Amino acid sequence: MTGILLLEADVSAGEDLLTAAAGLGLDAYAATHEDLFGHYRPELTAKITAPVFTDFSRPETALADLTAFCRTAGIRGIVPCWEFLTPLATRLAAALGLPGHLPGRADACRNKRLMAEAFAAHGVPSPRTLTAPDHATLSRRIEAAGLRFPLVVKPAENAASIGVSVVRSADGIPAAARLAQAQTHKLPHGIALDTTLLAQEHVDGAEFSVETLVTDGAVHHLTITEKFTTEGTSRAELGHTVPAELPPDVSGSVYAATAALMALGLRNGIAHTELKVDPDGRPQVIEVGARPPGDHIMKLVKEALGIDVARACLETVLGRRPDLTPRRRAAAAIRFLTAPEAGTLRWISALPRGEHILATSLSKMPGDEVGGPQDNMGRLGQIMLRADTAAEANAAAVEALRGVTVTMATRW
Template identity: 50%
Template sequence: MKKLLLIEANGMAGGDLLDAAQELGVEVYVATHEELYCHYRHELKEKITGTIFVDLGSIETAVRDLLSFAREQGVDGVVTGWEFFSPLVTRLAAGLGLPAHDPEKAGGARNKRVMAEVFEAAGVPAPRTVVVASAAEAPVVVARAGFEYPVVVKPCENAGSVGVSVVKREEDLAAAVDFAQGWPSEFPHGTPLETTVVIQEYIGGKEFSIETVVFEEKFHHLAITEKFTTTDATRAEVGHTVPAALDSAAREAILTTVEQGLTALGFRYGVAHTELKLLPDNTARIIEVGARPPGDHIVKLVQQATGVSEARAYIQAALGEQPDVLPAHNRAAAIRFFTPPSAGVFRSIENLPEGPATVATAIYVEPGKELAQPQDNISRIGHVILTADSTAEVNRLADEALAAVRIGVA
């Protein structure tokens, strides 16, 4: 029986990966913190063969301890569903002689500063980017680069739209940089994050993500996902639909650009989640790439829409086996997130969608919980997943569902 090392199971993709491993007959060992494992749901724990408690707050310590553990157990593949540990997975797999991305380029798929440098050197279409270490230097650096406002300000190493701002005038730039530097470590493992900040030219157009399985440096694109985001100063993601409604020219432009980016970043085995903007002239710009499954339950959307399990394909690729990527059907699926109208105490949520198109609903908070001002993906309080025969139909159902929901905040 094959053995898999999963770096942190307690994320959106963790359950999907454990389910897929069980279906494949693969034993799973999980690396996490002991205090986090204590809070794992029972249904997660029962699918885990064994655990190793390791200090993920120190990547060098984690590499050393996990290499030793994996060799002792005879691990055949390494994966993660957790954004922050994709470079760790690449280093471990390469160190074990297992299928891996290029370990020399592992940081480029996690650190936005490094990613921008790789893209510029390789000529990959992406936003022009500058890097600052402090708020004081930001206006000078932006002016020297010749950027026009608005600009996008991001932490180098955070995720989930945390710390991201769209800045429309120079007077607001310093505050946005301070905001982006407000998270010096990852939660809940305490992994230190680089605190330099990237500032990018604003790219208009429509936003998409591309879900790709990579095997032997060949790219198998499972889906192009349409992304829905807020349009204020922050950029929280409020929903996704699979597949995006695109003509053949737009699809070709998107996928050609994605493959340029993945090649430059050294993708060889595993999965890629690429976020991208498509401009009106059918040219594309890569915003960022992750060497891990998509969050926000997009794995479930892809499976509902195509019948392909991205989690299963990821595990197969990590084990060096030909991944199952052929679609079984052609439908559409959507997720929409419930966010509070304002900060305050959560009281209630009413008129949740029901009926045959509703795959699942979830509420994350209990009445009485204090809610912060909604400004990023962490502000969500729940979601609904819907399915239909077409993209147009599932988007209509999603719009109707969100319009009907009532969220009470006092």
């Protein structure tokens, strides 16, 4: 049987990919750490042919281990499920001669410093970016370059909005840098992070992501998703709607996403391009994830448009031609429940049911310590919805969230 290797399957897209693998009659192997596999949910392990153990914190060892495994097991396609493993996936596919991306640009698909350089070199519309190893150097470079506040300060390598903050004046740089450099290794695998600081022009305006499959360098954009985040100094994601309610002309966003994917050398695989459209209608690419979209966006696309993105992703990395024809024109949304502040969760009211609600789930219980809404780690649960149009889905989401009360324990 044809085999596929998922690099870390214990992510939100993992179950969808494993279900799709079963539908395609593939053997599905999952590469992870031996101690982490014990924590895999039974829904995942039931769909995995066998786990493959390695150590992702040692990229060269992992590449050697997995190359040897894939040769023996006859693996025909590699999927990076976890963002931090996209460079490894590209190198592994190249070592095996399987469909993948240009290996020379593998690190630029993950590292925001290299990504900014690739965007600048290829003329991809994106915010002006400066980098520095520490806050004092960053402050000097901001002044010397005349970069105007507000700026976004973030680490070269992290995700889920961790360490990202909006800074309104030079006084805010040291604290933003401390936050950006707080994590040096990514759990649960212990992958070393590049803590180089980025200062980026802040792009005003609505935020979107473009969901794409690239097959032999041909770019197939599937849909544009609207993304909702917190305001203020942090940018935790609050939800997504597929398709986005769009301004009249979105062609610029589509061109910008295509340019970004080409600048990063994407050739075979799925991609999630985040961009903002400024008040003058100009798109600015924030980042590209060369991996399946998280936050159940694949489920939203399936619900809204009838495209099986997980299946298409697997077919693409196998070098096959996926069927990307939309089967319907509806809309779907997800919204995340957050606590108003970090602390002990005292109570959360019953989650809504009703005509538009597809599914709800809670990841925290009363008595749990929870984070505040400064990054995606503070989520309490989620609500997934569907409607005929994006406007209806968004209105239903507002209504659903209005019905949920979160109470925090009083601090004494």
